Amino acid sequence: xxxFKRPSGRGMxxxxxxxxxxxxxxxxxxxxMFSFGDTxxxxxxxxxxxxxxxxxxxxxxxxxxxxxxxxSFSVYERKKPGPSRRSQEISKVTEWALLPVxxxxxxxxxxxDVQVYILQADAGTRTAGINAASLALAHAGIPMKNLVTSIxxxxxxxxxxxxxxxDEEDYEEGEGATDFPIAKVANSDEYTLLQLDGKIExxxxxxxxxxADEACExxxxxxxxxxxxxxxQ
Amino acid sequence: xxxxxxxxxxxxxxxxxxxxxxxxxxRGLNDFRAIEVTYxxxxxxxxxxxxxxxxxxxAVGIKLEIGxxxxxxxxxxxxxxxxxxxxxxxxxFETGPPKFNAIELPRLVxxxxxxxxxxxxxxxxxTPGEKVWTVIIDVYPLNDxxxxxxxxxxxAVAALKTAKLPALKENGKIDxxxxxxxxxxxxxxxxxxxxxxxxxxxSIFLDPTREEEEACDSRVALGLSKWNGKYMINSCQKGGExxxxxxxxxxxxxxxxxxxxxxxxRLKKFL
Numbered sequence: 239x240x241x242f243k244r245p246s247g248r249g250m251x252x253x254x255x256x257x258x259x260x261x262x263x264x265x266x267x268x269x270x271m272f273s274f275g276d277t278x279x280x281x282x283x284x285x286x287x288x289x290x291x292x293x294x295x296x297x298x299x300x301x302x303x304x305x306x307x308x309x310s311f312s313v314y315e316r317k318k319p320g321p322s323r324r325s326q327e328i329s330k331v332t333e334w335a336l337l338p339v340x341x342x343x344x345x346x347x348x349x350x351d352v353q354v355y356i357l358q359a360d361a362g363t364r365t366a367g368i369n370a371a372s373l374a375l376a377h378a379g380i381p382m383k384n385l386v387t388s389i390x391x392x393x394x395x396x397x398x399x400x401x402x403x404x405d406e407e408d409y410e411e412g413e414g415a416t417d418f419p420i421a422k423v424a425n426s427d428e429y430t431l432l433q434l435d436g437k438i439e440x441x442x443x444x445x446x447x448x449x450a451d452e453a454c455e456x457x458x459x460x461x462x463x464x465x466x467x468x469x470x471q
Numbered sequence: 472x473x474x475x476x477x478x479x480x481x482x483x484x485x486x487x488x489x490x491x492x493x494x495x496x497x498r499g500l501n502d503f504r505a506i507e508v509t510y511x512x513x514x515x516x517x518x519x520x521x522x523x524x525x526x527x528x529x530a531v532g533i534k535l536e537i538g539x540x541x542x543x544x545x546x547x548x549x550x551x552x553x554x555x556x557x558x559x560x561x562x563x564f565e566t567g568p569p570k571f572n573a574i575e576l577p578r579l580v581x582x583x584x585x586x587x588x589x590x591x592x593x594x595x596x597x598t599p600g601e602k603v604w605t606v607i608i609d610v611y612p613l614n615d616x617x618x619x620x621x622x623x624x625x626x627a628v629a630a631l632k633t634a635k636l637p638a639l640k641e642n643g644k645i646d647x648x649x650x651x652x653x654x655x656x657x658x659x660x661x662x663x664x665x666x667x668x669x670x671x672x673x674s675i676f677l678d679p680t681r682e683e684e685e686a687c688d689s690r691v692a693l694g695l696s697k698w699n700g701k702y703m704i705n706s707c708q709k710g711g712e713x714x715x716x717x718x719x720x721x722x723x724x725x726x727x728x729x730x731x732x733x734x735x736x737r738l739k740k741f742l
Binding site for chain 1: 543574575578582702703706709710711713716718721724728
């Protein structure tokens with residue numbers, strides 16, 4: 239195959255510059271920022287706190303409630319404020335991505351609210367949001383088996399690449415662009431988020447997951463460093 | 472009784488039976504129920520179909536409207552998938568603002584169809600940059616006995632296949648009384664389907680009944696098509712909180728091509 243160069247000039251498995259910071263919202267019980275290049279997500283955790291209305295309470299466990307959205311000015315064409323079908327879906331899949339690592343049984347009748355907002359969007363907002371939310375939950379001291387790490391693998395034409403930016407997502411040559419965001423329990427083979435738009439052969443999925451695994455290890459390192467910083471302070 | 476949720480006891484029985492590869496209705500874990508396709512649910516729609524898989528029944532109608540292209544794709548028509556979980560179809564569905572499942576269903580159908588490229592959006596332009604066709608796919612389950620996403624995709628694709636582009640009047644409005652100008656610009660290759668794998672305990676299976684679906688831990692919906700002779704996954708969405716392991720995902724990938732061919736083969740007699 240002819241040498242393929244990413245329009246961004248990055249290597250095929252090169253993630254954009256990541257940064258993470260824990261404790262960005264003083265009012266919250268836990269909070270964090272996570273960024274992939276120009277995509278910046280912030281997450282705040284409130285709770286466990288008593289859930290109202292009372293009939294929604296579950297005496298056997300806390301419930302997790304995630305709200306994800308783009309801030310109106312995070313994209314070129316202003317995003318109308320308020321929940322959209324897209325944001326409601328991402329909120330739900332983020333909830334599913336995080337739940338497997340949480341131990342919520344210790345907090346009956348309560349809710350843990352996770353608020354995720356995107357300040358600046360350049361693709362990969364749900365993966366950045368999950369990484370931030372995972373850090374915020376850890377920062378809030380919620381019992382967790384592990385962190386959740388998230389990255390988007392994808393394809394440009396036939397080439398598997400990691401962490402597509404918006405320009406790369408709009409790629410139209412050959413097979414076009416495929417976005418394959420995943421999340422997993424760190425250092426495991428358990429996938430907690432799987433979404434996909436585009437074209438990938440069933441036989442290529444294994445390779446894509448292996449590439450995602452390696453990228454997730456790097457995400458995990460950035461997350462751990464951010465948590466250590468706050469512990470050392 | 473019909474409004475009762477699947478009991479824990481039934482759930483445990485399923486778990487045990489699935490582990491032995493057995494189901495209440497005698498099917499194998501990856502077997503679909505009987506598929507039945509009928510067309511022309513409404514002669515006021517530009518295309519329509521109703522698909523039954525076992526007792527699950529979904530009606531889809533296609534309406535075409537004249538719209539404006541999105542600013543970032545002036546040379547493409549639009550697709551829109553909408554629909555609702557109406558209370559006619561199940562004691563579990565209620566009137567009121569759409570709940571998450573009602574939001575997710577059309578979105579999953581949308582992505583399976585859009586990303587497969589079955590509809591050539593470039594050929595839905597009336598005046599470049601100004602006027603394009605908007606293809607509206609409305610999905611309404613009429614009876615929910617599980618596996619709505621897969622059945623809804625079958626019905627949406629069947630309806631698209633029969634849909635016709637209406638003629639336009641001189642003033643540019645749609646002329647519903649004139650003879651349609653032809654079919655929608657569809658790819659001649661095979662048509663997309665959705666295969667949703669459900670997980671209960673260690674077992675993975677397809678096409679659950681409502682009772683089986685409710686007992687499940689999680690599921691992953693995969694949009695599948697053929698493109699340039701190759702099997703392609705076009706969309707994917709995991710639902711539910713239990714993770715899928717890499718081994719489970721690999722097993723599904725191995726099943727996809729055969730299952731895709733089998734379902735397309737079963738659909739042939741309805742063409």
